[in-house]
Amino acid sequence: MDKGKTTLVTFADLKDWEQRKRAQLINSLGGFKSVCLIGTVNKLGQTNLAIFNSVIHLGANPPLVAFIIRPDSVERHTLENILETGFYTINHINEGIYKQAHQTSARYPGEVSEFDATGLSSEFKNDFSAPFVAESNVSFGVLFKERIDIALNGTTLMIGEIQLINFPENCLCEDGFLDIEKAQSITCSGLDSYHKTVRLSRLTYAKPDREPTELEITYQIE
């Protein structure tokens, strides 16, 4: 790509940008993001479903995953339910459900479940107490472990341990890699842009004395 003309924006310039325009730009900078639906239930059995684009892998042993909750009323039910019950599910989004997934970010009244409002189906698996999204191809149940409040801007990092993993059996590779592109998981950028993916390649483990080469993908079940 010929980059063409580039723009430089400084911290001082940013202060002059209108607030929503600045939010769009800053949200775009983090790159392509994981986009998932987090399913919870309160003690009374009312389900909640909310879209998050800040899920990150934290470690494999123990299997830890984290996400950010903003100090915002739309995400408050997710936080409250997790603190109340200790469990939640994280569900990948695919092309078939991304508009419904996006719609879960609307400010529905407290008594409305986003499952009902958007037409997505809740599903309970293996006695796990939080609801999965039936239309999601890759999903996992998580046990809440720790919350870390970030004083700099009032956000909260929520950390949990993966308890139960659900995926299409023909997407697992022999080496344990799960082909989430084959499972039709999508990604997002900025606040509202959704994208499917096209694999360039998997690369071999990097070593100083050789260039990385492309890794052949071998599924456990063809």
Next chain:
Amino acid sequence: MDKGKTTLVTFADLKDWEQRKRAQLINSLGGFKSVCLIGTVNKLGQTNLAIFNSVIHLGANPPLVAFIIRPDSVERHTLENILETGFYTINHINEGIYKQAHQTSARYPGEVSEFDATGLSSEFKNDFSAPFVAESNVSFGVLFKERIDIALNGTTLMIGEIQLINFPENCLCEDGFLDIEKAQSITCSGLDSYHKTVRLSRLTYAKPDREPTELEITYQIE
């Protein structure tokens, strides 16, 4: 997609998986991830460049970005340099440089700069003290603000404030959205899989009383 047969893996099952296979699966679950090169320099002027797949947007006002550093010697120089100088750059990866970007994860001796080892070019902009990757189309300079050590698994969340943003001028939309797909930024999954993207659509802001519709993309400069 017909999901076909699905596999359920429990926490107890996972313990029996071979360590590297488990790491591959758990790393895949977080979904598609931001993949960036972080550029630093030490007090003696030696540059360092390392690939990270855990960059997350933390907030737009102030403009904060975070990433995870693992307790691992390959990433140690990035941490040391940031603590020493207070500055770093985050550089999006594109199809033209992803193999070189991946190669920065090799364990080079301490005196070797990954810029030299991989052939990527360092570039200094606007008196910002950390090196940018010249071949990156979207990049930004960051001022270190806070480190949060996560006791659960020894990782560290590094938080910084965005100071200087660099992007192709024809990728900025009128509403502030930066079209990182047009800028050829890529995404990754698992430990070693790289993907380009195909936009499904941008969606309108979700409101309870209407379904989201597709948002037209209007660039500031055509």
